[in-house]
Amino acid sequence: MSDELVRGAFYSVLIVTVVLTATAMALWFERKFAARLQTRLGPTMVGPSGLLQPVADLLKLLQKEDIVPERADRKIFNLVPLLAALAALGAAAVVPFSPSVVASDLDVGVLYVLAVGAVTVIPVFGAGWASNNKLALLGGMRAVAQSISYEVPLLLSAMVPVILSGSLRLGTIVQTQADHHWFIVWPFFIGVPAFGIFLLAMLAEANRIPFDIPEAESELVAGVTTEYTGMKFAIFLMAEYIHTIVASAVGAALFLGGWDGPFRPGLHWMVLKTFLLFASVYWIRWSLLRFRADQLMRLCWRYLVPAGVILVAAAAVWVVLP
Amino acid sequence: MKSYFATAARALATTFHNVFRKPVTVEFPTVIRPRAERYRSSFALLHEEDGDEACIGCLQCERICPSQVISIKAGGKRESPISRKKRGYADDFVLDLNACIYCELCVQVCPTDAIVMTREPELPAYGREDLVLTMAKLYANEKSKQRAWGDATRLNGMQVPPKPPAAAKAPAATPAASPSGAAASAPAAPAGPSPAAASGATKPNSPAPAPAAPAGPSPAAASGATKPSSPAPAAASAAPGPSAPAPAAGGAQPAPTSTPPASTVSGSTAPVAATTGPAGTTASSGTPSSGTAGASAAGPSSPAPAGGGASATPTSEPASPAPAAGAGSSTGKTGEGAS
Numbered sequence: 001m002s003d004e005l006v007r008g009a010f011y012s013v014l015i016v017t018v019v020l021t022a023t024a025m026a027l028w029f030e031r032k033f034a035a036r037l038q039t040r041l042g043p044t045m046v047g048p049s050g051l052l053q054p055v056a057d058l059l060k061l062l063q064k065e066d067i068v069p070e071r072a073d074r075k076i077f078n079l080v081p082l083l084a085a086l087a088a089l090g091a092a093a094v095v096p097f098s099p100s101v102v103a104s105d106l107d108v109g110v111l112y113v114l115a116v117g118a119v120t121v122i123p124v125f126g127a128g129w130a131s132n133n134k135l136a137l138l139g140g141m142r143a144v145a146q147s148i149s150y151e152v153p154l155l156l157s158a159m160v161p162v163i164l165s166g167s168l169r170l171g172t173i174v175q176t177q178a179d180h181h182w183f184i185v186w187p188f189f190i191g192v193p194a195f196g197i198f199l200l201a202m203l204a205e206a207n208r209i210p211f212d213i214p215e216a217e218s219e220l221v222a223g224v225t226t227e228y229t230g231m232k233f234a235i236f237l238m239a240e241y242i243h244t245i246v247a248s249a250v251g252a253a254l255f256l257g258g259w260d261g262p263f264r265p266g267l268h269w270m271v272l273k274t275f276l277l278f279a280s281v282y283w284i285r286w287s288l289l290r291f292r293a294d295q296l297m298r299l300c301w302r303y304l305v306p307a308g309v310i311l312v313a314a315a316a317v318w319v320v321l322p
Numbered sequence: 323m324k325s326y327f328a329t330a331a332r333a334l335a336t337t338f339h340n341v342f343r344k345p346v347t348v349e350f351p352t353v354i355r356p357r358a359e360r361y362r363s364s365f366a367l368l369h370e371e372d373g374d375e376a377c378i379g380c381l382q383c384e385r386i387c388p389s390q391v392i393s394i395k396a397g398g399k400r401e402s403p404i405s406r407k408k409r410g411y412a413d414d415f416v417l418d419l420n421a422c423i424y425c426e427l428c429v430q431v432c433p434t435d436a437i438v439m440t441r442e443p444e445l446p447a448y449g450r451e452d453l454v455l456t457m458a459k460l461y462a463n464e465k466s467k468q469r470a471w472g473d474a475t476r477l478n479g480m481q482v483p484p485k486p487p488a489a490a491k492a493p494a495a496t497p498a499a500s501p502s503g504a505a506a507s508a509p510a511a512p513a514g515p516s517p518a519a520a521s522g523a524t525k526p527n528s529p530a531p532a533p534a535a536p537a538g539p540s541p542a543a544a545s546g547a548t549k550p551s552s553p554a555p556a557a558a559s560a561a562p563g564p565s566a567p568a569p570a571a572g573g574a575q576p577a578p579t580s581t582p583p584a585s586t587v588s589g590s591t592a593p594v595a596a597t598t599g600p601a602g603t604t605a606s607s608g609t610p611s612s613g614t615a616g617a618s619a620a621g622p623s624s625p626a627p628a629g630g631g632a633s634a635t636p637t638s639e640p641a642s643p644a645p646a647a648g649a650g651s652s653t654g655k656t657g658e659g660a661s
Contacts, residue, residue: 037337041347287337288330 008104012093019092023241024054026278033279034286057234064230069132072227076130081232083123084239088246091116095249096171098259098266109170110158113250114151117205120243121147124207124214124224127236131227139223142293143214146204149300150211154201156308160194161254163315170250174258182257187318194311195255197304199280202247204296206240208285213293248277362424362439362470365417365455366463374404375461376436379412383428383437391418392428415460419445419453432474440467 028043028051035042043050068074094109096102106112121144128140161183162168165176177183183191204211215223225236252258252273259266291299348355368376379396397413428437440463447453455463 033341036341036345039340039343039346041345041349044349283334283337287333 011102011104015092015095015097016089019089019242019245020238022245023238024058026241026245027054027057029279030282033282037283037286061230061234066230066232067227069227071132073130073132076126077227078232080123080126080130081228081235081239083126084120085235085242087116087119087123088239088242090119091246091250092242094170095246096174096253096258097249097270099171099175102171105169105171108168110162110168110173110254113170113246114155114158117154117243117247118147118151120205120239123239127228128224131224133227135220135222136224136226139214139220139226142220143207143224145293146207146211146213146296149297150201150204150304153197153300153304153308154205156305156312157194157197157201158254159308159312160190160315163312163319164190166319170253170258174253174260177257178260182255182260184255184257190311190314190318191255193307194315195251197308197311198251198255199277200299200304202251203281203284204300206244206247206281208244208281211291211296213290213296244281245274245278248281249274251277357441360471361441362426362472363445364419364440364442364463364467365428365460366438366440366467366469367415367457367460368436368438368464369461372404374402375411376434377412377415378410378434378436380410380433382431382433386427386431388425388427389421389423391421392416393418412457415457417455417460419455420450426472426477429472430474430477435473435475438473439470441470442467 031053032042032050043053046052046056068077091113093104094102094106094112096105124143124147125140128136128138128143131137161173161177164183164187165173167173167176180186184195185191200211207214214220215225220226225233228236249270252270256273256277257269258273259270261269261272370376379394379398381394381396384390384392384394393414393416394412395414397411399408399410401408424439426439429439437460442463445453
């Protein structure tokens, strides 16, 4: 019992450290990658190839004045950035980076990830409400509407691998794919569309372009983060990155076979797949335009949800068939 | 929705393709792109070949500057320590780059090519006062900075329409028959017994008048009349513009008084020799007055020899339908030589 506790604590610290480091790298990677997508160079001055840019950004944000609006709800205003980061980080606990490297391989891992991921809605709305700013409040309400809507297709698409492998445990799901095929390869007619829905819903959950309506710069200044400055803003930003990284890792585990792959240790494959998914999120982000709010809702309820239901049914039939 | 996905796919393909292209960014401080041939940024004041300051303090650049960044203290005429001739000087010359719009008009009007722009690309400074170019800085720039493409001679030369190849050196009879297209503006002039008056009258308002005038009996006046107006854009502004038409209309007396810069220029050999174009035109702008007034006006001042020179040359000159800065300068030189 205590062994398991020690092991859990060790991996928790390890994973938090790794994820935070990865977040810093993600900041650099996004700037570099976005630049290359637009045939620019991106940061080049701070460190080799601008590698120290995240450090410089952090130092800059630390120097900024920490402003709390006069009529804001101070307690909530100060609390929610931490909550957002914690909720995003919490989901990382069950991600299986390799058969052994996992903080806690819960029996209900998939459920846990989706639940903790959905919790991020609360701090986001709290930030919008506590800011006492109409733009922040509008952003917060949009975020709630969007996240709750996309919770449904996300859940439905995540159910497909669960049904196919017969387990809610992420480790077992990956092991099933390692023993047979990745779900995106076989049955591809179920796996590929389910993966597509998962990717879209994940983008929407993470408030990423083309679904960044809650912080649409041209309409809402910066959405819920309008009133946030300095370190609190940085934490919000970090939460968003962590959310994207963890969601990429979960997507890789659910559909892309997780740690399964030839020649290299499982950890390498998992990191590679997560990275590729993460990169494609930014690829989409820097290529597409923003949806309108009603288009977003229509896409969700009229296309993704029915498609998800059909896929779940198809997966169930597939499993029952010999 | 369908069309959205098609567009989205194309957008994704475009950005994906971009990743494998070479970035277009030029990393400025370390890599500096080659400047265009006529790139210009700062200013410099020049010296003559003999070491005298080229600026004669005529204030034309100060007058034409649209943002009024040039302020000159004209020193008046005094004897040049080098050439021993009397000429104007600028006692102080300040150009404030803070408000400069880099239009280069000051360079274009300079009758002595004294002010030019430089190619030195970087202008940033730590304070506004660093961008105020004092006379000392301007003369220092002459040595330390690379000159831009244009000076007044060169820029004015560009405004001259290209010469037709034929008839440039033809005798007096031909020009009447073979002027360029501009001849239409003054068809009556050549036959007239006193073309001087006629062409003198047309001058102020017709942009390219009386190319045929030289055929008349008093070629001196005719050539004088054609010249100032035909190198039109440059000379009109470069010369003591407003004064030039006045003597033509008024007759004898205005000539010496109204054109001090002209006489100054023709009086000192140096600037004229060094800067053939505008100086020449300025000199020639002095001639019409003497021409219109006849020989009587020519007496008192330097325009007279210029007029005399013009009378010698017109046979060859007028044939060129658009006497350029070059043509004007040749007249000026001839006048110089005659004097």
